[in-house]
Amino acid sequence: MSELSISDWRMLQVSLEDIGPFRQGVETISFQGQTGPPVSDPEADPPGPSNLYMLIAPNARGKTTVLEAIFGVWGLLARPVRGHFTHPAAGGKVQVDVRATWTIDGAVQTVLLSIWTGSNEPLVFWSDDALEADAQAGHWARLGVGLNGEEPYALDESNDLGRILFDAIRGALGEAPTDPPSRAQHLPTIVYFPADRMLVASESRRIVEEPSQWGYQPAYRFDQDGPEWNTTIDNLLVWLEWLQDGRLKALLDQVNEHLFGPESGKVILPPRRSELLTYVSTPSGAHPLGALSHGERALLQMFARIFSHMTLNTVLLIDEIELHLHTRWMNRMYRSFKGILAATPALSLVFTTHDRELIKLFDYQRPEKGLTKGGFLITDELE
Amino acid sequence: MPRFSDIGDTTAVDHRYADKVIIYVEDDNDARDYFFITGEEVREYLEFTAPERGGSGAGPVIERVRTEREKNPRVFGLLDGEAAALFGAVDALLQCTDILFRLDGHDRDGLIFLGQHERENLLLLYGDLYDLIKRDVMPGDIGRRSTVEIHSFIAPVTRRFYRAALLKYASLTLNHAAKKSGANAGCSTIDSRRFNNPNGMAAILEQIKERVIEEGFVTWEELMEEVSRTCTLVRTRFRTENLNAEARHGERLRLADGRSVLNRLRSNYSPTGRWEAQLLDGVVKSGFGESFLYRLRELTAA
Numbered sequence: 001m002s003e004l005s006i007s008d009w010r011m012l013q014v015s016l017e018d019i020g021p022f023r024q025g026v027e028t029i030s031f032q033g034q035t036g037p038p039v040s041d042p043e044a045d046p047p048g049p050s051n052l053y054m055l056i057a058p059n060a061r062g063k064t065t066v067l068e069a070i071f072g073v074w075g076l077l078a079r080p081v082r083g084h085f086t087h088p089a090a091g092g093k094v095q096v097d098v099r100a101t102w103t104i105d106g107a108v109q110t111v112l113l114s115i116w117t118g119s120n121e122p123l124v125f126w127s128d129d130a131l132e133a134d135a136q137a138g139h140w141a142r143l144g145v146g147l148n149g150e151e152p153y154a155l156d157e158s159n160d161l162g163r164i165l166f167d168a169i170r171g172a173l174g175e176a177p178t179d180p181p182s183r184a185q186h187l188p189t190i191v192y193f194p195a196d197r198m199l200v201a202s203e204s205r206r207i208v209e210e211p212s213q214w215g216y217q218p219a220y221r222f223d224q225d226g227p228e229w230n231t232t233i234d235n236l237l238v239w240l241e242w243l244q245d246g247r248l249k250a251l252l253d254q255v256n257e258h259l260f261g262p263e264s265g266k267v268i269l270p271p272r273r274s275e276l277l278t279y280v281s282t283p284s285g286a287h288p289l290g291a292l293s294h295g296e297r298a299l300l301q302m303f304a305r306i307f308s309h310m311t312l313n314t315v316l317l318i319d320e321i322e323l324h325l326h327t328r329w330m331n332r333m334y335r336s337f338k339g340i341l342a343a344t345p346a347l348s349l350v351f352t353t354h355d356r357e358l359i360k361l362f363d364y365q366r367p368e369k370g371l372t373k374g375g376f377l378i379t380d381e382l383e
Numbered sequence: 384m385p386r387f388s389d390i391g392d393t394t395a396v397d398h399r400y401a402d403k404v405i406i407y408v409e410d411d412n413d414a415r416d417y418f419f420i421t422g423e424e425v426r427e428y429l430e431f432t433a434p435e436r437g438g439s440g441a442g443p444v445i446e447r448v449r450t451e452r453e454k455n456p457r458v459f460g461l462l463d464g465e466a467a468a469l470f471g472a473v474d475a476l477l478q479c480t481d482i483l484f485r486l487d488g489h490d491r492d493g494l495i496f497l498g499q500h501e502r503e504n505l506l507l508l509y510g511d512l513y514d515l516i517k518r519d520v521m522p523g524d525i526g527r528r529s530t531v532e533i534h535s536f537i538a539p540v541t542r543r544f545y546r547a548a549l550l551k552y553a554s555l556t557l558n559h560a561a562k563k564s565g566a567n568a569g570c571s572t573i574d575s576r577r578f579n580n581p582n583g584m585a586a587i588l589e590q591i592k593e594r595v596i597e598e599g600f601v602t603w604e605e606l607m608e609e610v611s612r613t614c615t616l617v618r619t620r621f622r623t624e625n626l627n628a629e630a631r632h633g634e635r636l637r638l639a640d641g642r643s644v645l646n647r648l649r650s651n652y653s654p655t656g657r658w659e660a661q662l663l664d665g666v667v668k669s670g671f672g673e674s675f676l677y678r679l680r681e682l683t684a685a
Contacts, residue, residue, distance in 0.1 A: 030386060054387075057400075058402055356401065359396060363393045364388075364393060364396070365388075365393060374386070374387065375396065376385070376386055377384070377386075377390060377396065377400055379385065
């Protein structure tokens, strides 16, 4: 089996057909950046793929479908398989195009990877000219994914490069996160927070147990924090405390920085082993994690999962990013995400929102250090 | 399905996403008052908003409508009636019998004009002004202000700022004509608020004349000729429509510099009075808001 190592990972576009409201032929959403004032000079360099992308649309126009489709095609490579395309009656086709820089057996390549499902052939074909001009890539890696029962397989139209990625991902499934996963695991992953994510008080049973979705997967979906113990953040922290390998401190440092900041005087402490319970230290005393406000718990869920499961090459998908959050908390989270993205080269975030204040805050044209912003409005019209 | 950059700037994206009729108005106070007049429930399908950049007035509204409307036909501008003169179309305001009006022409697409000089004229016409003046007194003066007495003060003030407005319209019209013929400028705008000065009309006109001559873009005679033309147009309407004195006064009040009239009345009757809120309330109670909203929805398909 070839040795594959990925050093850069940028989602370029997603194309959809016959799924959700996308029923009028292949429709493509480009993730190219649009930061900066409109450029009239056709010779000017485009900003490149975005790492911060806003997707907006009125209800029922397909925002969630887009995120579910991206998650779904990668979810076919997970174990167990997960997402939209695992359902027997699932229809639709999707293709995700990614520009990646990877090394195979010592040779560095910039490739355009197309991963698709729902049809034998890719939905969008890339000519040599388009590969070079639009993707700045020298090779086209093709990976079509089909499903045989619970087992995914590479479709015939896949090529050798696509199959190498397929084998690498399938071979790494379930590998325990190492120290820390965001610096050790190079294989790509999708970390998805759907809009129906729930925060429910944990059941009373507390044990030392491996958290749900613990090992490497190409697609994670975090739609609940509780009530089952192994889906809770409390469990995640207890598990890391039990492993005693230093990752808990790294995680808490990051989470505390982004959740509370230094000025609040609040900090999540390592779990108490005797109680299997995590406390939050505040200027007025300590309280269990469960006593955090709803907004704080929503943020904790996101930051803890992201810092625990992201790899070197990660795409975050967050549906209705403002969910559970008061405006002040939303602004804080948005600021934190900008900082995380700017400091993490191959991390990108695609989010949806209904919050018009966030559209203004996002201000897609305003250049910000380390950020390439882009956005898309899904409408009924074909333009 | 557009990318943000295909739609325009962040504001244009926000408006396109909102999927409502967006009506740009000249400043935040306009937006506040139009929401009040039409009722907060209109927010579900309509938004009054002032341009974020470029300051207040008609210019930024015209610019924003031009910028956004190409990609979003639900964007409109609601301008003071006086702004029609910027397009050389003051006659449309002078002869308007509607609450709102539009002008033909590509460069006016999406622009709606108030059938009055400006928003304050709505307050003066529909806010039950006389009743407010009668009630805005110390306890010992209740019942001492009569309609006749109030009218005897309002009428000359209205005439003064009606003439001032005609002078302003004339300057805007000449400027528009000059620009249309290729000249850089035709006449600087004559601010009707100059007539707030306590000096007599003759003295103020003399100052304006000196400035026009000094400026040299148009002659004083040309300016007066345009004032005379518009004045005749209005008088002709008075005659042909057989308007009585009260109706003629109402027409002058519609066309006068409303803010100046309001300020002059307030300084006479109640220098510290918070009249705008009470007059706005009066406008709503008069039923004008319903008519205004009905017409606005007709013109915008909101």
